[in-house]
Amino acid sequence: MTAQTAADRVVWQVTGGDRFRFLQGLVSNDVLRLEKAPGIVWAALLTPQGKYLADFFILRPEGADHLLIDIAGVLAEATLRRLTMYRLRADVKITPVAIGVTRGLGPAPAGALDDPRHPALGWRAYGPASDLPAGGTAPVDWDAIRVAHCIPESGIELRPDETYLLEAGFERLHGVDFRKGCYVGQEVTARMKHKTELRKGLVTLAIEGAAPPGTPILREGREVGTLFTQSGNRAIAHVRLDRLGPGMTAGTARLSAET
Numbered sequence: 001m002t003a004q005t006a007a008d009r010v011v012w013q014v015t016g017g018d019r020f021r022f023l024q025g026l027v028s029n030d031v032l033r034l035e036k037a038p039g040i041v042w043a044a045l046l047t048p049q050g051k052y053l054a055d056f057f058i059l060r061p062e063g064a065d066h067l068l069i070d071i072a073g074v075l076a077e078a079t080l081r082r083l084t085m086y087r088l089r090a091d092v093k094i095t096p097v098a099i100g101v102t103r104g105l106g107p108a109p110a111g112a113l114d115d116p117r118h119p120a121l122g123w124r125a126y127g128p129a130s131d132l133p134a135g136g137t138a139p140v141d142w143d144a145i146r147v148a149h150c151i152p153e154s155g156i157e158l159r160p161d162e163t164y165l166l167e168a169g170f171e172r173l174h175g176v177d178f179r180k181g182c183y184v185g186q187e188v189t190a191r192m193k194h195k196t197e198l199r200k201g202l203v204t205l206a207i208e209g210a211a212p213p214g215t216p217i218l219r220e221g222r223e224v225g226t227l228f229t230q231s232g233n234r235a236i237a238h239v240r241l242d243r244l245g246p247g248m249t250a251g252t253a254r255l256s257a258e259t
Contacts, residue, residue, distance in 0.1 A: 002140055003104035003125075010076040011099040011126065014058075014067040016092040023058060023067070026086055026184055028165060030177040034060040034067065040113040040124070042175045044165055045079060050188025052163035054079040055154055055175065061126065062111060068126060069094070070101055072154035086184075099126050105140060117173040120145050144231040150204045156213060157202055157228045157236055166192050167201045167238070200225075200240055207235040209253035217255060219248045227253070234258070 014023070023031045029043035040059040044052055056071035056079070071079060083094060101124060108114070108123040115121035121142075145151070152158045152168045166189065170176045178193060192198070207230060217225040217237055225239030227250040237255070248255040 002106055003102050003109075004140055006101040006103050006124075008073050009101040010071050010073050011097055011101065012069045012071070012080070013095045013097045014069060014092065015095070016090070018090040018092050019067055022087065022090045022092045024180070025182065026083070027058070028170065028176040028183060028185075028189065029058075029174075030180040031058055031067075032180070034058065038062045038064070040116055042116045042173070044170065044175060045082065046165070046183075046185025046189070047161065048184055050164060050185040050192070051161050052158055052165060052168070053082065053160050055158055057116075057124065059113060059126070068097075068099065070124070070126070074155045075160070078160075100128055101126060103140070103142070117175065118149050118151055120149050121151070141231065143229055147204055147229055147231040147234050147236055150202055150236055152202060152236070153229065157238065164192065165189055166198060169202055199242060200238065202228075202236055202238050203241075203244070204258060205235055205237050205239075205248075205255045206258050207233055207250075207253050207255050209251075211251035211253040215250040215253075217248055217250045219243060219245060224248065227255070 020031055020035045027043035027045055029041045031041065038060045040057055042057055044055045047053055054071065054075040056069050059068050080094065103122060103124055105122040109125055112123040112125040114123050146153060150169060151173060158168060165176055176189065178190065210230060211227055213228050215227045216223050217227055217239065224243040225237050228236045244257050246256065
């Protein structure tokens with residue numbers, strides 16, 4: 001087992017009689033499945049215009065009646081304000097709790113949950129890291145895993161008020177449910193799914209050289225996208241899919257579609 005503490009995460013406990021349906025009406029994934037059985041889902045909170053605001057894990061631990069939300073610290077404050085604004089008269093209480101988040105690969109310890117996005121991301125465990133069984137502690141190159149499987153990260157590829165879920169791969173990564181019913185931003189997301197062909201999206205490209213995340217990608221003098229996470233000779237980029245081709249650059253780096 002290889003495990004690491006995710007120090008950049010914030011955990012909230014969600015209680016109250018309306019906890020399931022409150023979140024169900026707000027986020028992109030089906031939270032009601034957790035009412036039936038313990039588990040974990042990855043979901044996003046959107047603007048009414050369908051743009052990404054935050055993504056997080058919602059889980060119901062084994063033997064627990066409450067829910068937990070596991071969110072990147074950089075998004076926590078603004079997201080809690082947004083959820084509080086939506087709460088109105090709902091019987092819901094959202095409370096910060098001192099629960100650690102551990103990520104790991106290999107055999108999962110008791111109580112851990114498989115990362116719902118992709119098998120390559122291993123498992124997530126909640127509680128003190130000292131509760132985990134002894135095992136390997138070699139650092140995991142999570143960026144290399146994300147780049148290999150084109151998995152976006154909060155605050156990097158996933159940009160508040162800019163990103164659309166389907167362009168970011170949420171359908172492929174099990175972060176959106178098209179049968180669950182209404183939620184904030186659902187109409188735009190459903191329209192992109194059923195009525196349009198995606199012209200933009202995240203892809204993994206081959207890269208020679210390096211450039212800072214956010215560097216524009218140019219081809220034949222025209223901007224075709226933006227470079228994001230790099231690992232070795234590969235990188236995640238958000239691009240105009242119809243403009244991919246030879247001769248792409250980002251700063252001094254050269255990019256090409258993987259073969």
